Amino acid sequence: MNLVEKAQNVINMQAEGLRMMALRVDNSFGVAIRVLQNCLENNGKIVIVGIGKSGNVGHKIAATMNSTGATAVVLNSQNALHGDLGLLSDGDVILALSYSGETQELMELMPFLRSFKVKIVALCGKLGSSLSNEADITLDTSVSREACPLNLAPTTSSTAMLVMGDALAMVLLETRGFSPDDFARYHPGGSLGRVLLLKVRDVMRREDKMPTIPVGSRVFDAVSEMNRSHSGACLIIGENGKLAGIFTHGDFARSYQMNPDLGQTLVETLMTRKPITLKEDSLAVEAVTQVVEHGIDDIVVVNEKDEPVGLIDAQDLARYKLI
Numbered sequence: 001m002n003l004v005e006k007a008q009n010v011i012n013m014q015a016e017g018l019r020m021m022a023l024r025v026d027n028s029f030g031v032a033i034r035v036l037q038n039c040l041e042n043n044g045k046i047v048i049v050g051i052g053k054s055g056n057v058g059h060k061i062a063a064t065m066n067s068t069g070a071t072a073v074v075l076n077s078q079n080a081l082h083g084d085l086g087l088l089s090d091g092d093v094i095l096a097l098s099y100s101g102e103t104q105e106l107m108e109l110m111p112f113l114r115s116f117k118v119k120i121v122a123l124c125g126k127l128g129s130s131l132s133n134e135a136d137i138t139l140d141t142s143v144s145r146e147a148c149p150l151n152l153a154p155t156t157s158s159t160a161m162l163v164m165g166d167a168l169a170m171v172l173l174e175t176r177g178f179s180p181d182d183f184a185r186y187h188p189g190g191s192l193g194r195v196l197l198l199k200v201r202d203v204m205r206r207e208d209k210m211p212t213i214p215v216g217s218r219v220f221d222a223v224s225e226m227n228r229s230h231s232g233a234c235l236i237i238g239e240n241g242k243l244a245g246i247f248t249h250g251d252f253a254r255s256y257q258m259n260p261d262l263g264q265t266l267v268e269t270l271m272t273r274k275p276i277t278l279k280e281d282s283l284a285v286e287a288v289t290q291v292v293e294h295g296i297d298d299i300v301v302v303n304e305k306d307e308p309v310g311l312i313d314a315q316d317l318a319r320y321k322l323i
């Protein structure tokens with residue numbers, strides 16, 4: 001077996017382990033979700049405990065929970081016995097991670113956790129283990145073998161535990177009605193924040209930077225207006241003040257090849273009469289989607305009366321690092 005085949009074998013073994021775990025998910029998962037949801041709705045938090053690789057997985061699960069609005073903290077099992085139990089409150093839910101279910105440090109902590117009015121949800125690979133018997137709910141993360149050639153290093157088992165944590169976080173997100181706007185509140189920085197927080201009104205060109213001409217104008221007028229505003233498109237406005245169409249540099253270039261006297265042509269004979277439009281309170285990411293799906297460079301922004309109030313150029317989206 002060559003090196004590529006070895007890598008594929010590791011990946012396939014872990015994928016198979018996850019597939020088998022998915023088949024074992026039962027009603028206990030739904031009970032766990034209801035317990036977690038009730039905890040959060042009553043201003044409680046999810047406290048995650050684990051040792052070694054399980055502890056590392058616990059940090060990632062906590063990060064995922066927090067990023068989706070489910071308050072989660074990691075409790076260090078050793079430090080818990082020396083003051084860190086102060087972060088635990090009645091009404092919290094303990095998410096206890098141990099593949100064997102016999103981790104000594106974790107089991108020594110259990111009586112002290114039980115001194116609080118908490119629920120314990122175990123992510124465990126050994127049903128009937130000490131942890132499983134101690135927990136209120138056990139989610140089965142067992143695997144037939146590790147991807148390690150020696151069947152020793154935690155690989156498939158830690159992946160299974162991580163994925164079960166993701167499943168909890170994602171289903172909890174849905175049951176709590178967590179929306180894209182909620183998601184944006186927790187991700188204000190970086191490209192993700194820009195995508196989720198920016199509105200169309202924040203990136204569109206308006207007023208003098210929005211080239212417009214009335215119906216009845218010539219192509220020459222449209223090109224002059226585009227040059228004036230340094231834009232690749234011009235909006236044609238009807239007598240009622242509503243959008244009649246859009247004329248772009250691309251329209252000009254394609255038509256000029258067939259008509260050198262194009263400048264005197266009425267622009268409405270060449271304009272696009274039903275261009276892609278968005279409302280100004282739409283998310284800017286919707287503009288990105290329209291640009292990609294329709295292969296266009298310009299999107300017209302309209303108000304509730306279908307009156308043009310702005311123009312988005314693909315260059316504007318690039319300037320805000322949205323594409």
